[in-house]
Amino acid sequence: MxxxxxxxxxxxxxxxxxxxxxxxxxxxxxxxxxxxxxxxxxxxxxxxxxxxxxxxxxxxxxxxxxxxxxxxxxxxxxxxxxxxxxLAVELPWLDNVTRAKQPARLPIVLTRDEVTRILARLRGVHALIGALLYGTGLRVMEGVRVRVQDIDFDRRHIIVRDGKGSKDRMTMLPDRLAQRDAEAKSTPHAKFMRADLCTRLVSVLELTQFHHSRNSSGGPLQNG
Structure with a gap:
């Protein structure tokens, strides 16, 4: 070749x-x-x-x-x-492949008390996105891409733009989040959630670690 x-x-x-x-x-x-x-x-x-x-x-x-x-x-x-x-070539059935073993693992599920304590450690935009991920079931990138105009407070739903498979869909907005999301309209991040936060939003636990590290250092973390 x-x-x-x-x-x-x-x-x-x-x-x-x-x-x-x-x-x-x-x-x-x-x-x-x-x-x-x-x-x-x-x-x-x-x-x-x-x-x-x-x-x-x-x-x-x-x-x-x-x-x-x-x-x-x-x-x-x-x-x-x-x-x-x-290449426009249709392969036949691939029957002679040794399959990798699928490990049998039970999912790690946090208790409601653990989730409450994690979310209580978050502040500002981090708290809002963490609550959205937990309360609506959004994927990480869907959560950080949510814009205020995608949230319908009257009908209590969120329009997810360009989700998995490049498709839009609608999900419910929990009542307990509606007031918090409404307040976000007055924040500097009202136009859109900063996409560069996605590297720190791999999971709610990593959000907590990030916020804890920032508080421990006495100031905001440096980017990078």
């Missing part, structure tokens, strides 16, 4: 992904898996490979790479996208 072919191939992959309005995270993940697939097979072009080579790569991830089920499934999705959407 010509070394210059890989960048051109990945450019086609990225263009197709953007045409379908997939998230930037999906784009980066798919491009990485396709790059690893090409390198695994000695930089041969994927058009010269097929189902056997795809199965070999996915099996390698599970056996030698020791990856979990989720990364293996993501790699499979990336390669299916490459062949179906970019």
């Amino acid at each position: 010509d070394p210059s072919s890989a960048p051109r191939l990945l450019a086609r992959v990225r263009a197709k992904i953007r045409l379908k309005h997939y998230s930037i995270g999906t784009e980066q993940a798919y491009a990485d898996w396709i790059r690893r697939y090409v390198l695994f097979h000695g930089k041969r072009h994927p058009s010269a490979l097929g189902a056997t080579e795809v199965e070999a790569f996915l099996t390698h991830l599970a056996v030698e790479g020791k990856v979990a089920a989720a990364p293996q499934n993501q790699a499979k999705a990336a390669l299916l996208f490459l062949y179906r959407e970019v």
Whole structure:
């Protein structure tokens, strides 16, 4: 495979992904898996490979790479996208793949008292977004992208813009949050929730750690 072919191939992959309005995270993940697939097979072009080579790569991830089920499934999705959407090749059923084991884990669920204590530690925009995530079931990025004009206080609902699958949807606004959200109209953040907060909003627990660190240092944390 010509070394210059890989960048051109990945450019086609990225263009197709953007045409379908997939998230930037999906784009980066798919491009990485396709790059690893090409390198695994000695930089041969994927058009010269097929189902056997795809199965070999996915099996390698599970056996030698020791990856979990989720990364293996993501790699499979990336390669299916490459062949179906970019190369216009329909792969047969991939039956000869050694599957990564799916760990049987119970979810960690906080008690109502624990949630109350966590939310009580938050202030300002952090408290508002934390309460929105918990009270409405919004995803992290959906929560930080909420704008005041997306909240209908009379009907008690929130319009989620460009959610999963690039789709809009509506979710209920709990009565206990309505008053707090109404007060947000007068804050400097009324136009929109700052998107750069998303790196600190991976979970409500990380929100608490961030706020605690800021208080312990006697001032705001430095960005970076």
